[in-house]
Amino acid sequence: MMGLARGALAATPGIGFWKLCGSGTGEGFTPRPNLGVYAILATWPDHTTAEAQTATAPAFARYHARAKESWTVFLTPVSARGTWSGRQPFVPAPAPLTGPVAALTRATLRPRAALRFWNRVPDISAAIGADPDVTFKIGIGEVPLLHQVTFSIWPSTETMARFARADGPHARAIRAVREGDWFSEELYARFAITGTRGTWLGTNPLDSLKETA
Numbered sequence: 268m269m270g271l272a273r274g275a276l277a278a279t280p281g282i283g284f285w286k287l288c289g290s291g292t293g294e295g296f297t298p299r300p301n302l303g304v305y306a307i308l309a310t311w312p313d314h315t316t317a318e319a320q321t322a323t324a325p326a327f328a329r330y331h332a333r334a335k336e337s338w339t340v341f342l343t344p345v346s347a348r349g350t351w352s353g354r355q356p357f358v359p360a361p362a363p364l365t366g367p368v369a370a371l372t373r374a375t376l377r378p379r380a381a382l383r384f385w386n387r388v389p390d391i392s393a394a395i396g397a398d399p400d401v402t403f404k405i406g407i408g409e410v411p412l413l414h415q416v417t418f419s420i421w422p423s424t425e426t427m428a429r430f431a432r433a434d435g436p437h438a439r440a441i442r443a444v445r446e447g448d449w450f451s452e453e454l455y456a457r458f459a460i461t462g463t464r465g466t467w468l469g470t471n472p473l474d475s476l477k478e479t480a
Contacts, residue, residue, distance in 0.1 A: 268330060269305065275326035276307070282320065283310035284356035288407040288416060298412055305330075306407045306418075310356055314461055317341055322464070338467040340420075342369055342458035349373075349454035357456050364424050367402065367476055369458040373416045380449035381412055400426035403472040420460065422476055 269287055276285055290304040291297040307330070311317035321327050321339050331337055344357035345364060351373050376384055404419040421427035463471055 268333065272326050272329065275324075275329070276309075279309075279320055279324045279326055281311055281316040282324075283312070284351070284354060285309040286351075286409060288409055289411070290405060290407045297406070300411060304405075306405070308416075314341060314343075318462070318464075336466055336468075338465040338471070339463060340369065340460060341462040341464075343461050344456055344458050347454070347456040350452055351454045353452075356454075359456075362459065364457070364459055367420055367422055367460050367473065368424050368427055369418065369420045369460055370427055371416065371418050371454070371456045371458070373454040374414075374450040375452040376413045376415065377449055377451050378413065384449055400430065402476060403467070420472065424457075 269289065272287065276282065276287070286308045288306040288308065290301045290306065292299045292301045307327070309317075309321070311320065318341065322331075344359045345362055347355065347357040347359050349355075400422060402420040402422060404417070406415065406417050408415045419427075421430075460473070463473055465471075
């Protein structure tokens with residue numbers, strides 16, 4: 268499906284920018300592939316089209332038919348900077364974020380920096396895994412080792428910013444990236460969550476936010 272679905276995805280009415288991604292083992296933040304978990308990122312002209320096409324369009328229907336489980340998160344971009352494959356895929360609609368926030372980071376690693384980058388990943392993964400505020404997190408990618416994406420959901424912008432600013436492996440890695448010019452391309456985006464469908468490991472991860480509230 269990583270190869271055969273591309274033509275059907277490109278022909279899906281209403282679809283804009285899209286990417287097929289694999290994932291890493293564990294929580295996804297490793298270079299070892301997890302052959303059981305895949306992600307589709309796609310942009311749409313509106314929420315109604317997104318809901319309809321991700322449920323019934325042929326490419327998505329084939330994925331659902333072959334999957335034991337699927338979880339879809341509907342998002343509205345509120346900020347974005349950088350590029351992905353030379354494009355700016357998200358058109359932000361700036362608005363105050365008063366609820367849960369999703370964060371996506373995407374980078375193309377320079378080959379010379381790949382080893383140094385991956386040497387830092389276990390400590391970052393442990394830090395985010397131990398953070399009580401993170402609601403959901405996964406590492407995915409287009410090309411193993413070189414094209415990497417992280418996706419996470421947080422209860423609020425404050426909790427996300429607190430993790431990003433804390434002096435730890437994540438902050439030190441960011442400094443190393445900047446000082447060493449490790450990325451040839453990067454993108455950072457934040458989203459408001461407008462809905463979900465399905466389950467992840469038997470539950471909807473956002474249910475924990477409702478229980479907390």
